[in-house]
Amino acid sequence: MGDSFNAPKPLILIVEDDRPIMNFMKAALRDQHYRIADVGAGRDALAYAGAYTPDVVLLDLGLPDVDGIDVIKDLRSWSDVPIIVVSARGNERSKVEALDHGADDYLTKPFGAGELLARIRVALRHSSSSPNTSLSDSKGVVSIGPLEFDAERRKVRHDGRPVQLTPIEFRLLRELVFHAGKVLTHKHLIAKAWGPKQKVESHNLRVFMATLRRKLEDDPSRPTLIVTEVGVGYRLLDEWPATAIDSYDPT
Amino acid sequence: VKAGDVMKPTEESNLLVCIGPSPSSEDVIRAGARMAAEQGVPWFAVTVEIDGFWTPEERDRISRHLSLAESLGAQVMCLEGRNVAEELVLFVNDRNPRRVVLGQTALGRGPLFRRKAIVTELMRRTTGVEIVLVPQPEASSGRVPGTQIGTTLSSGGGGKFLLAGAIMISAIGAALLIHSLALGESNTIMMLLLGVLLSSVFCGRLSGLAASVFAVLAFNFFFTEPRFTLVVDDSRYLVTFPIMLVVAFVTSELTTRLQRTAEIARERQERTERLYRNSNDLIVARSYQEICETSLESLERLLGAPVGAWLKGEFLGPKQIDENTFQIGDANFDDEVEREARDWAYRSVRPGGCGGLSHTESRGFYLPLQLGEMCFGVLGVWCGGTSLSTAKRVLLTAVSAQLALALDRERLSLAQEEARVAIERERVRANLLRSISHDFRTPLAAITGASSTLLADRKLVGEKKLLLQDVYSDALWLSELVENVLSLTRLHSGDFVLEGKEEVVEDLVITAINRAEKTRNGRRIDISLPEELLVARVDAGLFEQLILNLVNNALDFSEDATPVKVIVRTRGGQLELKVRDFGPGFSSDGLSKALDLFYTEKARNDSRRGLGLGLAISRTIVEAHGGRIQLENHPEGGAVATVTIPRAGPRDNGRIDG
Numbered sequence: 001m002g003d004s005f006n007a008p009k010p011l012i013l014i015v016e017d018d019r020p021i022m023n024f025m026k027a028a029l030r031d032q033h034y035r036i037a038d039v040g041a042g043r044d045a046l047a048y049a050g051a052y053t054p055d056v057v058l059l060d061l062g063l064p065d066v067d068g069i070d071v072i073k074d075l076r077s078w079s080d081v082p083i084i085v086v087s088a089r090g091n092e093r094s095k096v097e098a099l100d101h102g103a104d105d106y107l108t109k110p111f112g113a114g115e116l117l118a119r120i121r122v123a124l125r126h127s128s129s130s131p132n133t134s135l136s137d138s139k140g141v142v143s144i145g146p147l148e149f150d151a152e153r154r155k156v157r158h159d160g161r162p163v164q165l166t167p168i169e170f171r172l173l174r175e176l177v178f179h180a181g182k183v184l185t186h187k188h189l190i191a192k193a194w195g196p197k198q199k200v201e202s203h204n205l206r207v208f209m210a211t212l213r214r215k216l217e218d219d220p221s222r223p224t225l226i227v228t229e230v231g232v233g234y235r236l237l238d239e240w241p242a243t244a245i246d247s248y249d250p251t
Numbered sequence: 252v253k254a255g256d257v258m259k260p261t262e263e264s265n266l267l268v269c270i271g272p273s274p275s276s277e278d279v280i281r282a283g284a285r286m287a288a289e290q291g292v293p294w295f296a297v298t299v300e301i302d303g304f305w306t307p308e309e310r311d312r313i314s315r316h317l318s319l320a321e322s323l324g325a326q327v328m329c330l331e332g333r334n335v336a337e338e339l340v341l342f343v344n345d346r347n348p349r350r351v352v353l354g355q356t357a358l359g360r361g362p363l364f365r366r367k368a369i370v371t372e373l374m375r376r377t378t379g380v381e382i383v384l385v386p387q388p389e390a391s392s393g394r395v396p397g398t399q400i401g402t403t404l405s406s407g408g409g410g411k412f413l414l415a416g417a418i419m420i421s422a423i424g425a426a427l428l429i430h431s432l433a434l435g436e437s438n439t440i441m442m443l444l445l446g447v448l449l450s451s452v453f454c455g456r457l458s459g460l461a462a463s464v465f466a467v468l469a470f471n472f473f474f475t476e477p478r479f480t481l482v483v484d485d486s487r488y489l490v491t492f493p494i495m496l497v498v499a500f501v502t503s504e505l506t507t508r509l510q511r512t513a514e515i516a517r518e519r520q521e522r523t524e525r526l527y528r529n530s531n532d533l534i535v536a537r538s539y540q541e542i543c544e545t546s547l548e549s550l551e552r553l554l555g556a557p558v559g560a561w562l563k564g565e566f567l568g569p570k571q572i573d574e575n576t577f578q579i580g581d582a583n584f585d586d587e588v589e590r591e592a593r594d595w596a597y598r599s600v601r602p603g604g605c606g607g608l609s610h611t612e613s614r615g616f617y618l619p620l621q622l623g624e625m626c627f628g629v630l631g632v633w634c635g636g637t638s639l640s641t642a643k644r645v646l647l648t649a650v651s652a653q654l655a656l657a658l659d660r661e662r663l664s665l666a667q668e669e670a671r672v673a674i675e676r677e678r679v680r681a682n683l684l685r686s687i688s689h690d691f692r693t694p695l696a697a698i699t700g701a702s703s704t705l706l707a708d709r710k711l712v713g714e715k716k717l718l719l720q721d722v723y724s725d726a727l728w729l730s731e732l733v734e735n736v737l738s739l740t741r742l743h744s745g746d747f748v749l750e751g752k753e754e755v756v757e758d759l760v761i762t763a764i765n766r767a768e769k770t771r772n773g774r775r776i777d778i779s780l781p782e783e784l785l786v787a788r789v790d791a792g793l794f795e796q797l798i799l800n801l802v803n804n805a806l807d808f809s810e811d812a813t814p815v816k817v818i819v820r821t822r823g824g825q826l827e828l829k830v831r832d833f834g835p836g837f838s839s840d841g842l843s844k845a846l847d848l849f850y851t852e853k854a855r856n857d858s859r860r861g862l863g864l865g866l867a868i869s870r871t872i873v874e875a876h877g878g879r880i881q882l883e884n885h886p887e888g889g890a891v892a893t894v895t896i897p898r899a900g901p902r903d904n905g906r907i908d909g
Binding site (some may be wrong): 018073201210220223225 | 694695698700701708730738752754756760761762764778780786795887
């Protein structure tokens with residue numbers, strides 16, 4: 001965390017109607033000394049966010065009073081606060097919808113404390129000023145694990161070896177690197193790599209991503225850089241070693 | 252058309268077998284049945300019922316012949332009339348059978364009657380029909396009514412003769428009055444002829460003939476000179492008498508014939524009407540009991556004899572009837588002999604009892620209630636020792652067909668209702684399961700999350716940490732189980748349609764295996780992917796779950812030290828996925844049943860784990876994708892699950908039955 005010693009700890013707003021889940025999230029976050037606010041309904045969340053400007057919003061999509069998507073739309077109309085949505089497995093469509101409406105990331109129940117904290121860290125990093133300042137060095141080169149990405153010179157190195165990328169592959173990787181740690185939806189990546197007006201089938205994107213992975217991963221069957229979020233999109237792992245952001249390993 | 256109003260055939264029949272009372276008719280029937288079978292055509296067995304002509308023994312034989320024909324698959328018909336050849340010619344011209352099979356008796360060699368042979372008549376008056384004669388060794392024993400008219404006289408009975416006498420005496424009285432008033436001889440004769448006519452109308456044919464003779468004699472006696480003698484002076488009367496006799500005869504004959512025809516027509520009309528009403532009543536009848544009672548009422552009125560129906564419960568479903576005997580009229584149907592005859596008719600599915608093919612000593616006649624392969628029971632009529640008339644027998648057949656159809660309809664509608672209830676019950680159960688599983692998700696997520704938070708505490712050591720780890724891993728395991736149950740209910744919900752998208756297969760495989768590895772520490776999973784990028788049309792979430800289930804299953808049934816191998820490749824344009832472990836493999840029972848829901852084998856590590864859902868869901872997912880899953884044991888040990896899926900996606904939108 002790049003915060004100075006005296007600066008207040010980030011404020012996390014938890015919007016969750018299930019008491020036990022709320023309790024565990026609060027406990028996990030309090031261990032990391034975050035400041036926490038909790039509300040159980042969408043309307044309260046909007047009121048609170050308006051009054052106290054939290055640094056991250058954790059939003060459960062299955063709220064009792066309003067549709068989670070409406071909360072996102074409302075928040076996004078006046079705030080850039082990172083939003084992490086929480087939803088059950090199998091709801092890929094609602095996750096994608098939430099992401100396309102401006103949510104930054106998502107968590108699938110059940111999730112562990114480690115996963116929760118990793119998502120919060122990524123969200124906080126992206127909320128502070130320009131993308132990936134924390135990752136880039138003085139020359140503007142971003143290094144993530146074995147990957148070195150030089151956006152200005154359009155050069156990519158892996159373990160020091162140069163990697164040849166097609167223009168589309170380069171644009172895809174640039175988008176992933178700029179949003180390292182965040183999940184990017186198929187729609188988002190297609191718009192960035194081919195242009196927003198282009199009609200591109202999503203399986204074309206998948207083929208490009210698979211090729212990109214083969215160029216960048218030591219063992220494509222054990223990806224350490226580019227992770228597929230099935231039914232949603234892709235994520236570039238930005239905490240090294242990669243296992244650190246996976247769910248907490250209890251052994 | 253006279254023929255066929257007793258029973259309309261449902262299809263054009265191509266072979267007609269004529270049946271008489273001759274014992275050799277059996278050969279004719281068998282020959283006909285054989286020909287029909289060879290040609291693969293339906294066939295008719297026809298007999299002509301002549302009022303009062305057949306002796307009881309002959310009638311009995313005809314009935315047996317009809318039973319035989321019925322049991323050999325014929326549609327049995329009874330024609331009514333006074334003349335066999337006439338009725339046959341009419342029938343043949345109406346139905347146009349291609350072939351008519353007759354016994355040799357039809358050649359008409361019988362010494363008793365001078366008549367034109369039936370064969371000659373058929374050949375003369377029909378066209379385009381092949382006539383087949385079956386040789387009969389004892390042709391002369393057959394008695395065939397040929398073209399003769401009026402071989403029998405309806406026995407009027409004493410009362411009718413008395414009435415005729417009274418009519419004639421009144422006529423003579425009136426004639427005497429006319430004579431005394433001198434109104435002329437012609438009026439006298441007319442009055443006498445009127446007497447003959449009235450006698451014929453009211454008292455039948457025999458009385459009419461007697462009245463004719465009586466009228467001529469009375470005319471001679473009362474009105475010709477010399478009066479009150481049978482002597483005639485005027486020789487012109489010798490012309491008058493025969494003419495008068497002939498006129499009286501013809502009048503009488505025509506009247507009775509007309510009456511008889513009208514009567515037959517009326518009877519037919521009534522029968523047709525009753526059969527029609529029966530079938531109408533059967534349409535509204537709504538239970539086995541109502542159906543049987545309706546039919547029996549109609550039948551009892553048609554036959555004028557006690558009737559009964561005996562249904563066999565097992566053909567109507569186990570629980571639908573308690574009372575399966577229905578009877579109308581006073582008859583001893585419960586007799587041991589009757590019971591045996593019924594049992595025989597039911598078991599052999601052939602007509603039995605009096606006039607049937609077996610148990611002829613019984614006093615009831617029993618027809619199986621047959622529809623296609625099914626026999627619902629027996630329909631019976633009490634004939635008290637002598638066979639039913641052919642006409643009644645055919646009526647019985649008609650009613651039994653109606654009854655069997657109605658019973659079958661009822662059976663089907665009950666079965667349908669039962670299926671509907673079962674589906675509804677299944678739906679309720681699935682909904683319950685789904686909502687329970689759904690409600691499990693959130694608490695399980697809370698348990699997982701809370702235990703993982705506690706485990707993050709580095710100060711936690713020893714037994715407490717172990718216990719907490721158990722809480723965490725069991726909660727994770729339960730979550731997987733709940734997800735599987737939810738997928739299963741979704742896949743089986745009936746309105747599920749697979750939404751396939753073009754997916755890169757290795758993405759899904761890798762994600763699933765990462766998920767499996769996350770919960771299985773240290774287990775090795777080897778992945779072999781093809782060089783080319785495999786794209787297949789699948790539902791990403793379900794496909795991921797499929798791989799996860801197969802891999803988890805393999806991990807459960809093999810030792811920690813052994814790896815699990817996942818091999819993805821294309822084969823014959825299809826996607827092939829193999830998951831292999833190095834455990835003991837499937838038991839022989841497991842090989843055939845492991846894909847069934849709730850089948851479990853004892854897992855290596857923990858007997859509690861496994862509800863038998865994983866592989867069953869895998870199969871459902873594979874089938875939803877239009878693919879196949881196959882289990883086998885590797886020759887070098889270990890189990891192999893092989894999935895093949897068409898890459899283009901399921902052809903029929905991935906609909907799942909049931």
